[in-house]
Amino acid sequence: MQIELSAVHARHPALRPEAPDTLRGLDLRIGAGEAVALIGPSGAGKTSLLQLMGAALPPCQGRLLLDGQDPWRSGAAGLRALRRQLLLAPQTPPLPPRQRVVTAVLAARLPQWSLARSLMSLLRPQEPERALAALEALGLGDKLWERVDRLSGGERQRVGLARALVGEARLWLVDEPLSALDPTRAAEALELLLRTARARGVTLVASLHHVELALRSFTRVIGLREGELMFDRPAAEVSPALLSALYAQHESELLQPLASPEPPVVAPVPLTCR
Structure with a gap:
């Protein structure tokens, strides 16, 4: 662009x-x-x-x-x-503390999903393999199902960067x-x-x-x-x-x-x- x-x-x-x-x-x-x-x-x-x-x-x-x-x-x-x-990634990603990492990363897929699929992903994450690949590339593959509030500040920043990798x-x-x-x-x-x-x-x-x-x-x-x-x-x-x-x-x-x-x-x- x-x-x-x-x-x-x-x-x-x-x-x-x-x-x-x-x-x-x-x-x-x-x-x-x-x-x-x-x-x-x-x-x-x-x-x-x-x-x-x-x-x-x-x-x-x-x-x-x-x-x-x-x-x-x-x-x-x-x-x-x-x-x-476009993706606008702030210094401190606005990640809900009780949210799972997989859900936080897949938020970058919402512009490509229908409303029904977006709501379904809250209950059962859609395309978790995309989130896993992005997290593994950033050294966080073992955090896929972790809660956001159990991550360090650096790990949260990397979760924010993973959103760029899974989005379009x-x-x-x-x-x-x-x-x-x-x-x-x-x-x-x-x-x-x-x-x-x-x-x-x-x-x-x-x-x-x-x-x-x-x-x-x-x-x-x-x-x-x-x-x-x-x-x-x-x-x-x-x-x-x-x-x-x-x-x-x-x-x-x-x-x-x-x-x-x-x-x-x-x-x-x-x-x-x-």
Whole structure:
């Protein structure tokens, strides 16, 4: 899916009227099947930009086109049709705690299923083999029938990524998908996403705190600061000087390490009093 932004401004709904726009004057073009990393300090507008591209946040000025179509001028049916073709994955996946992992992963299949099949899957998961294959690729094959509230933070993030693998979206917008993963898991998960996106011709835009990983894994990197585009360059051309300017007053984020391995979540053991 191709993305085009022309002089786009957007505002977060929670902003006060006197506050500046969250995103300001953005001009971008991302080709179909391209993989792009989005970097910048906290509060740069990375999440808002992903929401904008995902037709979840409307522009207040300028124009957004997805495959040449303006989602906000397509009517309710057209907007729903466009949204069925994309996956917007937040940093913390909204997974109901008592839900089974298999059901959480198969939620990505809902756009392809009828209402009857979707309801049936709540009682008896449909296509569990798809969920299992995605979870195995992410090292979670043994968690298929586990409850979500028994997973660690890193495992929940990987469940969120598994949704991308089982769905049929043409655009993946992934927000900080590695924040709770240790270095080895992060590198493996990112390589899997990139490899799968290339094989399927999926457009991938991922926001990353870990600059070194972004520069190593992506060929194109976009730098965002205070809602404005600082640079849009091939990764090989992103110099230390550009990074220093992008992260000025936020130098600690530039050197932020990947997460340490998490201890496994241990299910509580019931005690019986006699």
